[in-house]
Amino acid sequence: MYGVLNGTKVVEQGTFITGPCAGMMLADLGADVIKVETVGEGDPYRSFKNGFYSAHFQAYNRNKRSVCLDLKNTPDKEMFHDLVRNADIYIQNFRPGVAARIAADRETLQGLNPRLVYCSISGFGSDGPYAKRPVYDSVAQAVSGFLSVAIDPEQPRFVGPALADAITGIYASLAITAALAERERTGRGRFIEISMLEAMMHFAIEPFMGYFALGEIPQSADRPRLAQAFIVRCRDDRLIAFHLSSLDKFWDALVEAANIPQLAFDPRFSIRQLRIDNYGALSAAMNEIFSQKDREDWIRQFAGTDLPYAPINSISEVVDDPQAKHLGMFVPVAGRKQGATTTLRPAFSFDGERGTSVVAAPLIDEHGDVIRQDLRLHSNTWPARKAAPTPG
Incomplete structure (x- = not known):
């Protein structure tokens, strides 16, 4: 606490x-x-x-x-x-x-x-x-x-x-x-x-403001399409998420890191607006490419790149995630009489101090x-x- x-x-x-x-x-x-x-x-x-x-x-x-x-x-x-x-x-x-x-x-x-x-x-x-x-x-x-x-x-x-x-x-x-x-x-x-x-x-509030400002009824696909966010399925059936945003450098990083110049040369995807307009086709093309390797192979390939990506982790995988461990997210439960022995600390820190335990419910x-x-x-x-x- x-x-x-x-x-x-x-x-x-x-x-x-x-x-x-x-x-x-x-x-x-x-x-x-x-x-x-x-x-x-x-x-x-x-x-x-x-x-x-x-x-x-x-x-x-x-x-x-x-x-x-x-x-x-x-x-x-x-x-x-x-x-x-x-x-x-x-x-x-x-x-x-x-x-x-x-x-x-x-x-x-x-x-x-x-x-x-x-x-x-x-x-x-x-x-x-x-x-x-x-x-x-x-x-x-x-x-x-x-x-x-x-x-x-x-x-x-x-x-x-x-x-x-x-x-x-x-x-x-x-x-x-x-x-x-x-x-x-x-x-x-x-x-x-x-x-x-x-x-x-x-x-x-963001979709409401889209409606008030543009007079359009927002759809669930709008934000992923505009943000150029993709979920791809790998050969081992595991998933990776990408968020390429509005900066071309992230698209360029994906093309280089995944070694997929064919997508960069495809006229449907040559500029960001076309990638937005052809979001479904681009998503299908990416899924076809990523189905050729297991997820861990792709992750090793992306190491050290300036690419906004992450595996879609299960809860058990997050428990072993090195960044989550580095942040000290998992703490012991004090005063426990039954139930879990470990839990999550609060998300914030004060003056660099993070929570190190919580008291059992x-x-x-x-x-x-x-x-x-x-x-x-x-x-x-x-x-x-x-x-x-x-x-x-």
Whole structure:
């Protein structure tokens, strides 16, 4: 963990990905995130695949503490409100109306703590014609227009990772940290609302601007064609990606490195605009050429060239990638009781310092006894956090 947000206190009532991702981003920066879960149930993502500590849950809940509270129970509700009174940030991703039913709405919580930064994450927003509709990642990707510029319309398939969920959580954490900075000046909290629809529309800002500026409806093939990005299949059925961009030097580098002068002399590909116009034909020609050797042969051939390319790695191949290792991306999980022993560090560094470990995602109610005892004894203070465990 980093110490950038040390001393920042967060109450998270997040489930699945959006809320937990926002909380994780803050926890990775050093914030003390207490995850409030439902008694007997917990975050449904715990049992997403198997058991009660799924890899999916581990991914978005590291560096946090867990306490289970029954907000229909008056003593537990009072403990929850005591947490909020001493918190800096509150995060929830309930469907509209749920927060009010459990006394976790903005009016109640900011009434208890005017300095609270309250973040509400939803699928479509708190009101409007879609507000009460259920939303998951794939739905948000579809309605936002993002999928239309990301999939092959002839063979439509969802993009693998839960992009809309994670991106919404990251946008939420950005807004939260901005509100914290403002609070230093004003002394008051903010009420932040963000929906998956808004986040994914903003994420797709470039195709939207293409539509507004040019009056054209962007297609999924537009950006690869204009950016001269290609995926080619090698003899061993493995894939390589190229991004030749707008600079002729990269096309020239490909021609030289792959020893394919015949493409340079082909009148269909002689200048960049023609390569754009004949993108399909060029892609087919490149695939024919690259099918003549295995991927490793091509990669050895490209060593030392000024060519923007990369093998399309599997996750297991990335684990052995020399640049990923050099950057120290894989770190141990401290305080682990079950689950993975290794994970990814946060993507950023501060003053050259990178994260060297993370604390394991909590077991359900793992810190509940200590937190509840602290709240009973000292309701006007934030429950103390022990020093982070060391890896190993």
